Amino acid sequence: MKKTPVPASVPVHAVAPSRKKPAPSSTATLAASLTPSNIPPFIDSEPYYGGDRIVSTQVENGINYVVQCTVSAPYVNSSTVYMMSAGHCGPTGTAWNQGYFDGSNIYISGSMGTASSVQWGNNRIDGALLTGASYAPYIWTDGANYVSAHVTGAATVVPKGVNPGTGVCTDGSFTGYACGGTVSFTNACANISEGSVVYYVCGLDIADSATPIVQSGDSGGPVVVPTSGGVLMAGTISAQSNGGKEVLFSDVNYLQQVFAVSVAS
Structure with missing residues (x-):
């Protein structure tokens, strides 16, 4: 988790991916680009993939933060598909966007969903299920x-x-x-x-x-x-x-x- 204290209001900008997501391709062992831009994992399009960055604004002890984490992969229960992330990234009810924070502005492609179930600490595992967007098993x-x-x-x-x-x-x-x-x-x-x-x-x-x-x-x-x-x-x-x-x-x-x-x- 990357947690940055910020002023009460942070500009949010909607950004489209640089190009349409192609058909899923084969595994590579190359690292993703580490320069945030309008390409994955920084800006993606639905259905979202594991490895995408997520961003939220949270208030803790009266201090405003921008929190950035990553999503893991989709999980399914009956007909509901969730996206997994880490429980310590935010409590149940946290709204997450897919996108990133550059230190001054938040750039997003859309909603990654809301944390519907969170486990963290007190002898529990570290996990969170997000729901409310479209996810694919890649x-x-x-x-x-x-x-x-x-x-x-x-x-x-x-x-x-x-x-x-x-x-x-x-x-x-x-x-x-x-x-x-x-x-x-x-x-x-x-x-x-x-x-x-x-x-x-x-x-x-x-x-x-x-x-x-x-x-x-x-x-x-x-x-x-x-x-x-x-x-x-x-x-x-x-x-x-x-x-x-x-x-x-x-x-x-x-x-x-x-x-x-x-x-x-």
């Missing part, structure tokens, strides 16, 4: 060139030890699509600080990398296991340590269980 792997990967289901990851450990990629909207992570722990609980408050969060997996694969603002983004047909969802980015070389993520199977949903494919 994640951006190279937004600058409109390259995406199909989410084909849920993964079960294993830690390194007797096994080599499951390899994962992250897709936060600030870092881009980054591979090289290896799962080191599963089913963990951790103390995660949010400002001056420490929350005890469970249902986490942890992956380590030789290079940074996550940073502030990537919260809520997908953690995936690449496959020949696309990617399997491993979880949702929750926190980082070791300069972004360690990512803590909410395990997809716990998310499915807690929210009574299934990964859309």
Whole structure:
């Protein structure tokens, strides 16, 4: 989560994507463009994909903030399709737009929906379901060139030890699509600080990398296991340590269980 204190009023501008979203394409291992502009993951069109940036205005203790996070992937319960993000990004009822904040202005393509169910802290997992927009089971792997990967289901990851450990990629909207992570722990609980408050969060997996694969603002983004047909969802980015070389993520199977949903494919 990237949280910026702002004046009471911040200009909001509607922006259209630079071009129409093409038919879904194959997986690439290139990072997304890190310069905010009218291309994904900064400005997208419906149906929205995992890896898109989201932005909201929130008031906490009388202070106005612009909060930026990332969305993970669609999940489904019966006939309702939701988009998953991180619970610590905002409480139930938070209205999210798809777009970004450049430090002075908010640019949006439209509504990403409202947080209808949130889990965070107090021994709970870190997750949030958004509803109210159109979502598709793809994640951006190279937004600058409109390259995406199909989410084909849920993964079960294993830690390194007797096994080599499951390899994962992250897709936060600030870092881009980054591979090289290896799962080191599963089913963990951790103390995660949010400002001056420490929350005890469970249902986490942890992956380590030789290079940074996550940073502030990537919260809520997908953690995936690449496959020949696309990617399997491993979880949702929750926190980082070791300069972004360690990512803590909410395990997809716990998310499915807690929210009574299934990964859309």
